[in-house]
Structures are given as C-alpha cells and as structure tokens.
Amino acid sequence: MKKKRLLADILLIAGVLIAAAIVWLLLPRGGGGAAAVVTVNGEHYASLPLSEDAELLIRSDDGGENLLVISGGKARVTHANCPNGVCVETGAVSSEGQLIVCLPHKVVIEIVG
Amino acid sequence: MAALALVFGYIESLIPTGIQGVKLGLGNLVVLTAMYAISVRGAAAVSAVKIFLGGLLFGSFAGLLYSLAGGAVSFLVMLALKKSGRFGLVGVSAAGGVAHNIAQLAVACAVLGGIKLAYMLPLLLISGLVTGIVVGFAAVPCISLAQRAGKGKK
Numbered sequence: 001m002k003k004k005r006l007l008a009d010i011l012l013i014a015g016v017l018i019a020a021a022i023v024w025l026l027l028p029r030g031g032g033g034a035a036a037v038v039t040v041n042g043e044h045y046a047s048l049p050l051s052e053d054a055e056l057l058i059r060s061d062d063g064g065e066n067l068l069v070i071s072g073g074k075a076r077v078t079h080a081n082c083p084n085g086v087c088v089e090t091g092a093v094s095s096e097g098q099l100i101v102c103l104p105h106k107v108v109i110e111i112v113g
Numbered sequence: 114m115a116a117l118a119l120v121f122g123y124i125e126s127l128i129p130t131g132i133q134g135v136k137l138g139l140g141n142l143v144v145l146t147a148m149y150a151i152s153v154r155g156a157a158a159v160s161a162v163k164i165f166l167g168g169l170l171f172g173s174f175a176g177l178l179y180s181l182a183g184g185a186v187s188f189l190v191m192l193a194l195k196k197s198g199r200f201g202l203v204g205v206s207a208a209g210g211v212a213h214n215i216a217q218l219a220v221a222c223a224v225l226g227g228i229k230l231a232y233m234l235p236l237l238l239i240s241g242l243v244t245g246i247v248v249g250f251a252a253v254p255c256i257s258l259a260q261r262a263g264k265g266k267k
Contacts, residue, residue: 009204013242016211020238027232042225097232101221103179108225 033096033111036075038068041106050075050094050111064105075100075109141213142248142255144188145206149252150259153192160188178224179217186216202256203249210245211238 038045040060048054050073058066066087067079074092077100087102096113148156164177164184190212194200200208214237222230 005199005201005204008199009201009207012200012204013207013246016207016238016242020235020242023231023238024235027235039225099229099232101225101230101233103221103224106225108229110229 027097031096031113032073033094033098033113035112036068036070037110037112039108039110045107048075058105058107060102060105060107064102064107066102066105066107068100068109075111077102077109080105141187141206141209141245142251144184145191145202145209145248145252146255146259148191148195149202150256157188160184179220182220183213183217187213201249202252203246206249206252207242207245210241210243210248212241214238214241 033050035047035049037047038056038058040058045058046056048056048068048070050070053071055070056068058064058068060066063081065079065081066077069076069078074094076092077087077090080087080102082102082104084104087100087107090100093100093109093111096111098111100109101107144156144160147159161184164180187209191205191209194205194208215234218230218234218237
C-alpha cells in the first residue's frame, strides 16, 4: 500500500477544504440586498431597486439578450439566448454580494446593499 | 481516445448539476487515464483535441478561452504532481479539478473586470475537489483496462 501517497492526497484535499473555508469566511456577507446592479462588459448598464417589481431586457453584443425580472424583492434571469443558460439556472438572488453571471454575454448582475 | 473525450464532454453537457457553473469533469477522466496509461504526450494530445474540437462543436469562442485556460492549467498541475511521485491518483485528479476551476474563475475575472466573482470561489473550489476525487476513483479501472488493452496488442 502506498501509504505516503495516500497521506499526501489526504493532506492536499484537506488543504483545499481549509482554503475554501477561509475564503468563505473572509467574503463579506451582507444581509438583504437593496438593489441589483447590472454591468455589461465591465461597464455599468443599469441599477434596479429590489423593492420595486420590474423587468429589464439586457442587450449585449451580437444580439445577446438576458431578461432580468425583479419581483418579491428578488432578482432572477428568466430568459436568455446565450449558449449555456447558466444565468437562468441560477435562479433568484436577493442577498448582498450574490451574483447572476452570464459569461457568454459578459453580463454581471450584482446585489448591493 | 480523443473521440471518447468528446463523447464524454457531450454527455456531460447534457447532465445538469443544478448549480451555477458546476460541471462533472468527465472529460478529465479520459485525459487522466491517458496520462497514466499511455504517455504524457498522448494525454496532452487528448486534452488539446478535446478542448479545440469540443469548443468548435459545442461552444462559442468565449467558451473556448475558458476551456483552454482550465484545461491547460489543470493539465500542468496534474503533470507536476504526478511527476513529483508524492501523490496518488486521486490526489492528482482532485488537484486537477480544483486547478481547472480556479483558472476558469481567473479568466472570468479578467474578461468581466473586477474580482467580485471571487464570491464564487468557495463553491468552485469544493466542486472542483469533489469532481476531481470522483474522477480519480473512476480512473482506476479505466487505467488498468487501457493498460491491458495496450499490452494485448504486443
């Protein structure tokens, strides 16, 4: 039995777990969010308060579209024409610091306090 | 083996994990098997074909950039750990999974600007770790199978 390697593996895995825990603890975790800030390609596109129901069609390069819907104090992307649809799968976010990201369209929706 | 990697990649894209940005890393299973059963160059070839053809067939140019970053970094990390002789198969695979995700997150930060995306780091670290471990265990029978198939030809 290669015990040395097993030990090294376990230490490696434990190390990664500890690193993940440290990062998680260090990240600022706010309470409820106040607004959804949309950036496209790093540039500010729109800011919507979570307190008002609204819909925003975010248009990005090459005909990219993401439909941001705010209702019940939460933000979600209900429709998008990107290749992978991860943004839609993300579901609803409402806490400060949470993100909905559409990488193909370079859209980032961040909840701020 | 490259064709196998592509098939795995396709199947993988069909399986949702229900979590934003998390994939199963099945393609890595083929690369890892090649690295241990065949040769480093063979594994590098498999990885390259998987990234480029996979990108052409299933993804967009942007997706290709992420695949390339993730694939290249995880390949180098796995190679370094394997060569050091100090880690077992599972450890190498776990490190590959984690490295892959970190590299992709870094590219996303560079493309989108800002490091707010670091918010997703803990989840990506853990998922890379878990999928890497699973792939590592799954690779054991694959490697012995590939080695036996190779010897059968002689």
